[in-house]
């Protein structure tokens with residue numbers, strides 16, 4: 001009697017400690033108590049029979065379960081039954097894994113976050129283990145954030161308390177309009193409407209960017225999320241035209257130029273150049289090995305070594321345009337291969353006439369090298385019919401929020 005009471009007490013204590021560790025990591029420094037009470041908000045009381053855990057570093061699933069005191073035979077049974085849904089050998093460091101026990105302290109359920117949308121649940125039903133994948137439940141509220149740019153969008157966004165993933169998503173949505181490494185001016189500003197999410201009454205990673213306005217050099221640009229009837233999300237401008245046009249503005253994704261370099265523009269006057277009479281290209285400085293992406297759909301018309309350019313790829317997009325990407329450390333496409341917009345075609349290097357790792361990026365229009373930053377792209381076709389009607393309704397809702 002006394003022994004089982006002690007056992008329950010230990011489990012409760014372990015759950016509270018585990019929850020404390022988990023909640024601190026989840027919410028960084030803000031939340032330190034296991035029970036969060038907001039004014040008239042939800043209250044999450046941790047279940048004393050559940051251990052709230054995170055996969056630690058360098059642990060296999062089996063080792064982790066043994067560490068938690070689970071019988072290896074039970075671990076094996078869970079692994080087997082889960083396999084058609086998810087291979088638990090692939091558990092990732094830092095992901096949440098909960099273990100739930102019954103009154104007799106027998107394990108009755110395991111839940112594991114496959115990503116931030118889906119969860120694997122392995123549970124005992126009438127003595128048999130069963131498994132399913134289910135959506136993680138979040139409480140979603142729309143939230144508005146804004147900031148003014150001093151040096152980079154990345155810094156301004158983080159200063160405004162935006163999650164890194166959100167900054168990247170917003171920047172990518174503007175990927176055909178603004179090159180955040182080259183076009184950003186001091187005094188530019190942004191406003192972003194996004195899904196703030198809570199899980200078990202604790203702040204979680206935010207969801208999607210719903211709409212945003214970016215004012216670049218006095219000019220306002222907008223993006224609005226719209227989900228088509230097949231459930232596919234994409235961003236559109238205020239007239240219902242796809243935000244991503246024929247070409248992306250930069251051959252290096254924002255997520256790579258942002259991380260690690262947050263102070264200055266990505267080009268440097270002497271070493272890396274903008275478009276000039278002597279240099280009919282844009283040079284993007286980026287770390288060795290950074291992925292280089294095709295700015296638009298097309299077919300590889302050259303992939304190999306060329307004097308000066310080093311390892312170089314040229315993509316023909318249509319009868320008018322082609323683009324060239326020089327100094328690669330590695331080429332990842334073959335001559336004649338079809339490539340899609342945003343597809344990785346090689347890695348940043350310093351081959352050929354180059355003094356440091358960068359991408360030498362050229363745009364050729366009707367045989368003439370043009371400045372890709374100045375090239376005005378034809379707008380994509382707008383949504384039409386019923387799609388445009390539902391898009392406009394959604395856009396108006398978002399616009400009201402953005403105008404606040």
Ligand SMILES: [Zn+2]
Pocket residue numbers: 273279281282283359360361
């Ligand atoms: Zn160059």
